[in-house]
Amino acid sequence: MMCRFHKMHGLGNDFVVIDARTQSLPMSRAMARAVADRHRGVGCDQLILLEPSNVADVKMRIFNADGGEVEACGNATRCVALLIGGDIRIETLGGTLDASSTGEGASVDMGTPRFTWDAIPLAYPMDTASLPVGWEGLETPFAVNVGNPHIVFFVPDADRVDLQRIGPIIENDPLFPERVNVNAASIADGRVKLRVWERGAGLTMACGTGACATAVAAISRNLASSPVDVDLPGGSLTIAWAPGGTIRMSGGATHVFKGEIDLEALL
Structure with a gap:
């Protein structure tokens, strides 16, 4: 065909x-x-x-x-x-x-983010704003569903996280019955530097839903203000969101x- x-x-x-x-x-x-x-x-x-x-x-x-x-x-x-x-x-x-x-x-x-444990989904109830879990030094991630499931780790330097190795371990953890996208983010001068391990795809140059999830997490934790620029290996996206509203993503x-x-x- x-x-x-x-x-x-x-x-x-x-x-x-x-x-x-x-x-x-x-x-x-x-x-x-x-x-x-x-x-x-x-x-x-x-x-x-x-x-x-x-x-x-x-x-x-x-x-x-x-x-x-x-x-x-x-x-x-x-x-x-x-x-x-x-x-x-x-x-x-x-x-x-x-x-x-x-x-x-x-x-x-991109619609309204969802924060409840069963909307992520997680295997059992817990605080999605600060999950009491960790993997080899990556701790207390923020979990959010922005059309697909994401967890976000805020770290001093996103480039130093070995996502190629740890990403698939977290993605396939039993805590996430539908697997999960893994985001490692660091913040400087109001901008977010982000790297993403995508569920079923691996490391990518950019992840739009990952940028949305990370912006929502950063704004929720008062680490950034809307709109926020998210810098990925392939370029930058601008994400605007206010609590209770929908997420607006703009980029190339x-x-x-x-x-x-x-x-x-x-x-």
């Missing part, structure tokens, strides 16, 4: 975007993993499948590099907004999002190239 696709990225977090709004395209875990393979497929952090929606302008399905389908991806949402253009509503498993393309990027209303998105691939030949 020949299929057209767009290769896009949001601050280096890269995607294969397939528009299936006019022709149905079944997507399996094995197929998504094959497309994402950087040696035998197109290569990406996430595969994005666009489908018709009954509640929004488009439905966005998100498959991580391991083939698993997830609820939300902020960088992909900006890419889809840039690809379609204008003001649009995007249906996701994590909720319906309002987005606007802004020249070289997009601004997205890039269309790299268009192509065509034989999906059946990948399997």
Whole structure:
């Protein structure tokens, strides 16, 4: 089956975007993993499948590099907004999002963060604003669901945290029944430096929902003020949030190239 696709990225977090709004395209875990393979497929952090929606302008399905389908991806949402253009509503498993393309990027209303233990979700009740847990010196993280589950560790220097090693240990801890995204953040001069281990994808150049989760955590702990700039390895995002409100994420998105691939030949 020949299929057209767009290769896009949001601050280096890269995607294969397939528009299936006019022709149905079944997507399996094995197929998504094959497309994402950087040696035998197109290569990406996430595969994005666009489908018709009954509640929004488009439905966005998100498959991580391991083939698993997830609820939300902020960088992909900006890419889809840039690809379609204008003001649009995007249906996701994590909720319906309002987005606007802004020249070289997009601004997205990421919805309201959720803080209760069962919304993260955690395996049992505890204080999500300061989890009484730790892993090898990383302690008392902030837990929040921003369409997908995140924990945030505030540390003196985010660059010194060995996320490549400790990230998968925390991601797969039994405390997190749906696994979790792991954020290591440090704050200087009102800006947040952030590195993220993404559930099912690993270390990435940027994570939009991670930036949202970390900004919410920093503002909640009075470590930063809204709007806050979040610096990731691939670039910066601006996150605005006030308690009780929705999260507004703004930043760049890039269309790299268009192509065509034989999906059946990948399997």
